Amino acid sequence: MKTNRCIAVSAVALAALSLASCGSQGDAGRDQIRAVGSSTVLPFAKAVAEEFAKSNAGMKAPIVEGNGTGGGMKLFCGGVGAQFPDIENASRRMKKSEFDDCQANGVKEITEIQVGLDGIAFASDKAGPDFRLTPLIIYKALAKTPFGKPQTAKTWKDVDPSLPAEPIMVYGPATVSGTRDALKELLLHKGCETDAATKALKDTDKKKFDAICGDIRDDGAYADTSDNYNLIVQKLQANPKAVGIFGFSYLDENKDKLKGMTINGVAPSYDTISDFSYPGARPLFIYVKKAHLPAIKGLKEYVAQWSQMWGKGGPLTKLGMIAAPDDVLGKSAKAASEMPNLDGSELK
Numbered sequence: 001m002k003t004n005r006c007i008a009v010s011a012v013a014l015a016a017l018s019l020a021s022c023g024s025q026g027d028a029g030r031d032q033i034r035a036v037g038s039s040t041v042l043p044f045a046k047a048v049a050e051e052f053a054k055s056n057a058g059m060k061a062p063i064v065e066g067n068g069t070g071g072g073m074k075l076f077c078g079g080v081g082a083q084f085p086d087i088e089n090a091s092r093r094m095k096k097s098e099f100d101d102c103q104a105n106g107v108k109e110i111t112e113i114q115v116g117l118d119g120i121a122f123a124s125d126k127a128g129p130d131f132r133l134t135p136l137i138i139y140k141a142l143a144k145t146p147f148g149k150p151q152t153a154k155t156w157k158d159v160d161p162s163l164p165a166e167p168i169m170v171y172g173p174a175t176v177s178g179t180r181d182a183l184k185e186l187l188l189h190k191g192c193e194t195d196a197a198t199k200a201l202k203d204t205d206k207k208k209f210d211a212i213c214g215d216i217r218d219d220g221a222y223a224d225t226s227d228n229y230n231l232i233v234q235k236l237q238a239n240p241k242a243v244g245i246f247g248f249s250y251l252d253e254n255k256d257k258l259k260g261m262t263i264n265g266v267a268p269s270y271d272t273i274s275d276f277s278y279p280g281a282r283p284l285f286i287y288v289k290k291a292h293l294p295a296i297k298g299l300k301e302y303v304a305q306w307s308q309m310w311g312k313g314g315p316l317t318k319l320g321m322i323a324a325p326d327d328v329l330g331k332s333a334k335a336a337s338e339m340p341n342l343d344g345s346e347l348k
Contacts, residue, residue: 030082033062033302037072037089038178039229040118040247041284044316045089051315052298052305059298064089069178077102080291086299088287091118091178091247092185096347103344109290111339113303114332116310117322119248119273120183120280122261125240131156131163133263135279139191141168142222144215147195151217167221171232172245174224179247182282184214187263190279233258248273249320273322283324290339300339307336 035045045064053061067075069090076088077098084107088094094112102110122133131137140146141159156163173179192213193199201209216222225231229246233254236244243261248268251260260268263279272278286306293299309315310332312323324332 031297032060033087033296033299034065034085035062035087035089035286036065036067036075036085037087038069038091038284039066040091040179040249041089041115041286042066043249043319044115044284044321045087045286047315047319048302048305048309051309052302055305056298056301062087062298062302068174068176069181070176073098074101076287076289077105077107079105080107080289084289086289086292086296087303090285090287092182092282093285094287094342094347096344099342099344099347107289107291110342111288111290111335112342113286113288113306113335114283114324114328115286115306115321116284116316116324117273118282118284119268119278119322120179120186120282121246121248121251121268122263122280123236123244123246123251123258124242124261125236126257126259128236128240128242128259129156129164129166130259131243131261132265133261135187135191135263136194137163137191138263139188139213142170142172142216143188143192143213144217145212147192147198148212151219154221166241169239169242170222170245171225171235171242172216172222173229179245180216180224182280183245184216186280186282188216189213247320248322252320270317270322274325281322283328284321287342288339290341293339303336303339307333 042064049062049064053059069092072085072088072090073094076085078084099110124130137160141153141156144151153159153168155165155167157165159168173183193202198209198212201212225235229250232244232246233250236242237257251258251268266272266278268278268280273281286303288299288303310321310323311329314323317323323329
């Protein structure tokens with residue numbers, strides 16, 4: 001009787017054996033790379049997978065799933081074996097709690113590689129509103145309990161007198177999304193920390209700070225879309241007065257239909273994200289399960305394919321990804337080649 005999980009005694013040395021013996025139904029002897037995770041990274045990962053298949057005759061294109069950074073992390077950290085994915089695509093860095101889950105489930109050796117940059121874009125239909133946002137406006141509009149008080153804002157004018165008296169309707173990422181995590185860290189927290197007393201909670205009561213500064217309202221003014229950003233694009237066209245939140249690449253891909261909103265007077269663009277002048281700029285990552293390298297044919301070559309496509313003017317930038325600075329790309333190329341182990345002490 002086959003077990004549902006394979007616990008690696010020595011992950012790298014026994015990878016081939018574990019992958020052969022732990023496969024669930026239809027998975028034993030898996031001959032296809034499997035990647036899971038971020039919907040923001042999804043179009044880039046698919047492009048790399050397609051190019052990998054073209055460049056490696058006789059090999060199948062990797063399976064790439066978009067199930068959110070958080071959802072992907074749970075699958076990736078589930079264990080070592082054919083039923084578990086080889087790569088996690090992430091639109092934010094791995095959390096310490098996720099790293100600990102990996103370790104507890106036998107995923108001992110992980111390589112982290114930054115593949116590029118992205119920005120959290122706020123957008124509307126071409127005929128829709130053109131708000132000038134700030135982290136404070138975003139926080140007051142979206143927080144469940146702004147500064148610890150009940151959320152009462154029904155219209156944008158309730159949030160800031162400079163905005164129109166239009167109902168707040170925002171379509172954004174779901175709880176499993178790395179974009180939602182980045183939204184909290186980069187924008188909601190920044191808006192929340194404009195209040196000195198609330199900011200002080202970060203040191204005195206972290207749990208309360210996280211709730212006040214990070215919990216998003218659930219009264220219908222914010223609707224998550226199960227990490228389906230193409231659905232947000234459709235909803236913005238159907239409701240021109242609504243606001244959508246997604247990765248910059250989706251705005252760039254639909255610039256004939258949508259327009260981006262400024263944050264602190266800075267519009268999302270290739271240049272403003274690459275130099276981090278845009279407040280919603282963030283790095284994108286892939287995480288590689290090193291125990292699978294000896295057993296999953298082509299895995300190392302697939303990772304190498306990323307490094308051939310992420311440069312300035314490369315295929316991925318043409319899809320909307322922002323190339324990382326040269327020094328970061330150099331470190332990433334080295335990581336893709338040498339596969340160093342991620343040190344969990346660096347994570348939060």
